[in-house]
Amino acid sequence: MRLIQVKKGRNGRQVVATDGDKSWVVPGHATVYDLALAAIARDTTIETMVDKAGKGAKANPQKLLDAGRIVAPVEHPDPAHLIVTGTGLTHLGSAATRDAMHAKVAEAKEETLTDSMRMFRMGLEGGKPKRGRAGVQPEWFYKGDGSFVAAPGEPLVSPAFAEDAGEEPEVAGIYIIGKDGSPFRIGFALLNEFSDHVVERQNYLWLAHSKLRPCSFGPELLLGDLPEDIKGASRIRRGKKVIFDQPFLTGETNMSHTIANLEDHHFKYPWFRRPGDVHVHSFGTATLSFAAGVKTKSGDVFEIEAAEFGLPLTNPLKTARKEKVTVKAL
Structure with a gap:
């Protein structure tokens, strides 16, 4: 599994996950930093946290990159x-x-x-x-x-x-x-x-x-x-x-x-x-x-x-x- 961070609005962020040929917005976690802290608090892995969060809207990482919306992953x-x-x-x-x-x-x-x-x-x-x-x-x-x-x-x-x-x-x-x-x-x-x-x-x-x-x-x-x-x-x-x-x-x-x-x-x-x-x-x-x-x-x-x-x-x-x-x- 891979993650990217995407600009949302003026200063916001959202996390997009990719597994195989599927990409989606990870609901409930605005940043990878927050996602990592949550995984530590629950003594689990980030991938498990992503799976438990469910799948939000579909995403296209290439289009997000072309649009200049991708920031550093952490x-x-x-x-x-x-x-x-x-x-x-x-x-x-x-x-x-x-x-x-x-x-x-x-x-x-x-x-x-x-x-x-x-x-x-x-x-x-x-x-x-x-x-x-x-x-x-x-x-x-x-x-x-x-x-x-x-x-x-x-x-x-x-x-x-x-x-x-x-x-x-x-x-x-x-x-x-x-x-x-x-x-x-x-x-x-x-x-x-x-x-x-x-x-x-x-x-x-x-x-x-x-x-x-x-x-x-x-x-x-x-x-x-x-x-x-x-x-x-x-x-x-x-x-x-x-x-x-x-x-x-x-x-x-x-x-x-x-x-x-x-x-x-x-x-x-x-x-x-x-x-x-x-x-x-x-x-x-x-x-x-x-x-x-x-x-x-x-x-x-x-x-x-x-x-x-x-x-x-x-x-x-x-x-x-x-x-x-x-x-x-x-």
Whole structure:
């Protein structure tokens, strides 16, 4: 089952569920946030809550998307309490290069490896621990809060000072923290982890700067477990021309870490278990147009899709005007 959130009136929301080829409005629950809290209170699943709610009016997700009515699949009433984070160096790469990558990393001497390759090898060796054991922690970064999130179809705005404006096709886990501080996974969604790869490549210590950019996730929220082997596509359209089109692989089959290990290391921090907060945590990628030599520009449209997630995630690129910021003494 998948869920979307749709604009209703000026500021309202409604939830639409899709199961197979049927889509309908979920009565009695205005938002996915409310639906998740209700499921926690009743000690049940969101899918069970949707089933018990019955079926409202029929819906057509594609028409809703075309009309610009779909927003992010999960929002928080206070955007400051939606936290966007992510992990890197978690994916093995394409099927064609995976074996070569393993051999190169395994045979290299420790002193010849970059910090990034050391971390990647740590993931290969300890990112998939046996159940009940602690695995190696991944690379981790902060992207922003709910104000950094662009709805599906809305522009991803690159700051004027940016040196690159590149997509990263990923899957994100969507979580909510219960009243007792326990994290609950709501589901999974496609996410464009928009970044500045030129800044990142100049010095890996600038990774934090490169990630402070908007992102977009959705349009649909996949309930239940994440499929182990996901084959999607990442494209960039410039007018009527497709200037980039490559597959991206995700799911644990294509990762050096388990989802559980990434979750364990994120939520081990008590500050990330604040009751009521929403977390959007992206799991990394191995496909970048930047690596293929593509230089994006305003007006380009990013498109990320995978069959398991229904509708594609599309966002045009826009560049912000220059700002002059002056710090004033009080």
